[in-house]
Amino acid sequence: MRLRRTALVVIVALVGITAVVGMAMATGGLGRVSAPTPVTVGPVMHDAGSGPLSTHLEGRSDQVLALDPVNAGKTFSVATPLCVLTGGPVTLTGAGPLDTLGTSSDWTFLGAKLQVTPPGGAEAFLGTDGFPPTTPDGELSDVEGSVVSSPCAEDSAGRTDALLGFSSSKDSHGGGWTSTRIDYRQGGKQYALVVHDTWVLCGTAAASVSECASYASAP
Numbered sequence: 001m002r003l004r005r006t007a008l009v010v011i012v013a014l015v016g017i018t019a020v021v022g023m024a025m026a027t028g029g030l031g032r033v034s035a036p037t038p039v040t041v042g043p044v045m046h047d048a049g050s051g052p053l054s055t056h057l058e059g060r061s062d063q064v065l066a067l068d069p070v071n072a073g074k075t076f077s078v079a080t081p082l083c084v085l086t087g088g089p090v091t092l093t094g095a096g097p098l099d100t101l102g103t104s105s106d107w108t109f110l111g112a113k114l115q116v117t118p119p120g121g122a123e124a125f126l127g128t129d130g131f132p133p134t135t136p137d138g139e140l141s142d143v144e145g146s147v148v149s150s151p152c153a154e155d156s157a158g159r160t161d162a163l164l165g166f167s168s169s170k171d172s173h174g175g176g177w178t179s180t181r182i183d184y185r186q187g188g189k190q191y192a193l194v195v196h197d198t199w200v201l202c203g204t205a206a207a208s209v210s211e212c213a214s215y216a217s218a219p
Contacts, residue, residue: 042190043183043190043191043192044189044190044191044192045181045191045192045194046191046192046193046194047193047194047195047196048193048194048195049085051085051086051191051193052084052085052086052087052090052184052186052191053082053083053084053085053090053148053182053184053186053191053193054082054083054084054085054152054193055080055081055082055083055152055193055195062196062197062198063126063197063198064197064198064209064211065078065126065127065197065198065199065200066198066200066202066206066209066211066212066215067199067200067201067202068202068215069172069174069201069202069203069215071168071201072168072169072170072171072172072201072203073168073169073170073172074129074167074168075110075129075130075131075165075166075167076127076128076129076130076131076165076166076167077113077127077128077129077130077131077132077133077163077164077165077166078126078127078163078164078165078166078197078199079115079124079125079126079127079128079161079162079163080095080161080162080163080164080180080182080195080197081124081159081160081161082148082150082160082161082162082182082193083148083150083151083152083160084148084149084150084151084152085152087186087187088149088186089147089148089149089186090147090148090184090185090186090191091145091146091147091184091185091186092114092143092144092145092146092147092148092162092182092183092184093144093145093183093184093185093190094112094143094144094181094182094183095112095143095162095164095180095181095182095183096109096112096164096180096181097109097164097176097177097179097180097181098177098179098180098181098194099177099178099179100175100176100177100178101174101175101176101177101178101200101205101206101208101209102172102173102174102175102176102200102201102203102205102206103173103175103205105169105172106168106169106172106173106174106175106201106203106205107166107167107168107169107172107174107175107176107201108166108167108168109164109165109166110131110164110165110166110167111131111164111165112142112143112162112163112164112165113131113132113140113141113142113143113162113163113165114140114141114142114143114146114148114160114161114162114163115133115136115137115138115139115140115160115161115163116138116139116141116158116159116160117137117138117158117159117160117161118138118158119158121137121138121158121159124159124161126197126199127166127199131163131165131166131167132163132165133163137159138158138159140163143162148160148184162180162182164180164199166199168201172201172203172205173203173204173205174200174201174202174203174204174205174206174207174212175200175201175203175205175206176198176199176200176201176206177198177199177200178196178198178200178209179194179195179196179197179198180194180195180197181193181194181195182195198211200212202215203215
């Protein structure tokens with residue numbers, strides 16, 4: 001959408017009974033104006049169960065996984081199960097942490113992959129070793145440009161997971177994310193699914209996560 005501004009200038013000069021009226025339009029005529037500034041419309045953001053793309057978490061997306069600080073220095077794949085709730089297949093355009101804890105010196109986001117597991121494959125998981133996983137359950141592909149078509153109502157259709165890569169330094173103070181964002185497109189419209197899963201390495205940077213309370217003495 002473009003905003004267009006129009007200026008109307010009226011000049012009246014009375015000479016006897018003669019009046020001269022002039023108009024200057026911002027789009028041309030007597031004046032010159034700068035080009036209008038385009039307005040950028042962002043994606044439609046929604047939670048699970050409120051848009052075309054959702055999760056297999058029965059309408060909820062609030063799982064919490066708090067890692068023992070002894071896992072500092074390791075790399076993991078964090079899984080978010082995806083399915084189509086309405087409107088047919090969607091094309092993914094990106095995925096990554098949204099709300100985070102800690103700093104870049106404590107942990108790093110390594111990127112995202114899509115894993116498609118056939119019916120009867122391994123059970124769903126929240127996190128596994130390595131990124132990409134050292135023993136993937138199904139076919140892996142880059143998130144951007146991948147298509148999700150599995151209906152949420154059909155568990156027999158197999159499983160589709162967005163895998164987010166997480167690594168931390170050996171002297172990490174903890175941290176991670178408390179929500180993720182999955183960007184996608186359906187029918188020419190851009191959306192962003194917000195998933196409120198928490199994935200953190202416990203430590204002082206993750207002290208706000210109650211599940212880390214038992215690791216209060218961590219650095």
